[in-house]
Amino acid sequence: MSDALNTGCFLKQLWNEPVLGVRPLHPGYEDHASEVWQVTTSSGAFVLRRSLVAGIPEVDFWQGAHHLCGVDASTLQDLRQVLTLLSGIQGVQVPRVRGEVEVEGQVYLVLEKLDGNTICSFEDQPETVMEQLGEMMARIHAQTFTWCGHPTGRVQKPLEDFHAALLDTMQMLVDRFYPAAEFRAALEHARAQLEDVPVTEASLVMLDQDPSQYLHHEGELSGLVDVEAYVIAPAALDLIGLEYVLDRKAARAVKQGYCRIRPFPDLSRVRSPYRLFCRLLSIQGKVPLEDWMNHPAFLDGLD
CATH class of the missing domain: 3.30.200.20 (Phosphorylase Kinase; domain 1)
Incomplete structure (x- = not known):
C-alpha cells in the first residue's frame, strides 16, 4: 500500500x-x-x-497499445x-x-463506487447479463468516428491507414517480443489477409476485454470499471477480443443483445489478423499461438 x-x-x-x-x-x-x-x-x-x-511499461500490451493508438x-x-x-x-x-x-x-x-461485484467469468452469468453486455457494447460502438487513434484525440489516423498502422505495430511486437518463426509466419499471413480489407468506421474499443472489467449486481450488469485501454478502432477488434472469454451460450446472448441496438459487424475477414494482434498483446496471457488462432469462432453462425 x-x-x-x-x-x-x-x-x-x-x-x-x-x-x-x-x-x-x-x-x-x-x-x-x-x-x-x-x-x-x-x-x-x-x-x-x-x-x-x-x-510506457516495457511489456507487449502497453508497448503495442501505445504504438498503435497512443495509449499512455x-x-x-x-x-x-x-x-x-x-x-x-x-x-x-x-x-x-x-x-x-x-x-x-x-x-x-x-x-x-458502482454497485456490484467483479465478474470472474462470463460462462456462469445469466443470459440477461450477457445480453446487457451485448447491448452496452453496441451502444458504445454506435458512437462512430471518422479516424482511428486515442479517445482524447491526441493521436488521430485516417481510417484508410488503420490496417497499415496495425501491421506496423504487429511487426514491432514480433521484432521485440516474439521473434520465433511461427509468429513471423503468422504476421506475413495477416499482411496478405488485410491487403484489400477497408476500414469504413471506427468506435470506442477496449483492447483488453475481460470479465474483470465489468460488475454484476442482483442478476444485472451494473457497470464497466476499467477503461484505461480504450482506443478508437474498428468495432470488430472489440468483439474478436471478447470472443476469447465467452462460451457458445454466452456468445449467443451477447449477439442477441448487440443486434437489438445495431447490426452485428462481419468478423470473418478480419478475425485471423485481429486475433494475431490480440495474442501479440497477450490479452489473455501467453497462450500457444496455434491454440490461440484456432479458438472457436463463437460469435459466428448464431443468427
Missing part, C-alpha cells in the same frame, strides 16, 4: 469526513498499470486510483477523458469522477 495512503493527513485532503476503512483492490492479472483502493467513509464507499507507471497509462487525465466520453452514452454505466488531488507529485483520482 502507498505510504501516503497510510497517513490520515493524506486522506483528509480527499474527504472532510471520517474514513472508516481502506481496502486494496487487485485486478486479478499481472502488469496492471494502476493501484486501486476502496475507501469507505461515513457517507459511503469510493474508489481511489493512482498510476503505477512512469512512461501513466496519466490519469486520459482515464478521466475516456470516462467522460463513455458516461455520455445512454445505457453505459461507468464511475463518475468525484475529485482529484496531487500528493508528493503523485496524482490520485477519486471515483464513484
Whole structure:
C-alpha cells in the first residue's frame, strides 16, 4: 500500500469526513498499470486510483497499445477523458469522477463506487447479463468516428491507414517480443489477409476485454470499471477480443443483445489478423499461438 495512503493527513485532503476503512483492490492479472483502493467513509464507499507507471511499461500490451493508438497509462487525465466520453452514452454505466488531488507529485483520482461485484467469468452469468453486455457494447460502438487513434484525440489516423498502422505495430511486437518463426509466419499471413480489407468506421474499443472489467449486481450488469485501454478502432477488434472469454451460450446472448441496438459487424475477414494482434498483446496471457488462432469462432453462425 502507498505510504501516503497510510497517513490520515493524506486522506483528509480527499474527504472532510471520517474514513472508516481502506481496502486494496487487485485486478486479478499481472502488469496492471494502476493501484486501486476502496475507501469507505461515513457517507459511503469510493474508489481511489493512482498510476503505477512512469512512461510506457516495457511489456507487449502497453508497448503495442501505445504504438498503435497512443495509449499512455501513466496519466490519469486520459482515464478521466475516456470516462467522460463513455458516461455520455445512454445505457453505459461507468464511475463518475468525484475529485482529484496531487500528493508528493503523485496524482490520485477519486471515483464513484458502482454497485456490484467483479465478474470472474462470463460462462456462469445469466443470459440477461450477457445480453446487457451485448447491448452496452453496441451502444458504445454506435458512437462512430471518422479516424482511428486515442479517445482524447491526441493521436488521430485516417481510417484508410488503420490496417497499415496495425501491421506496423504487429511487426514491432514480433521484432521485440516474439521473434520465433511461427509468429513471423503468422504476421506475413495477416499482411496478405488485410491487403484489400477497408476500414469504413471506427468506435470506442477496449483492447483488453475481460470479465474483470465489468460488475454484476442482483442478476444485472451494473457497470464497466476499467477503461484505461480504450482506443478508437474498428468495432470488430472489440468483439474478436471478447470472443476469447465467452462460451457458445454466452456468445449467443451477447449477439442477441448487440443486434437489438445495431447490426452485428462481419468478423470473418478480419478475425485471423485481429486475433494475431490480440495474442501479440497477450490479452489473455501467453497462450500457444496455434491454440490461440484456432479458438472457436463463437460469435459466428448464431443468427
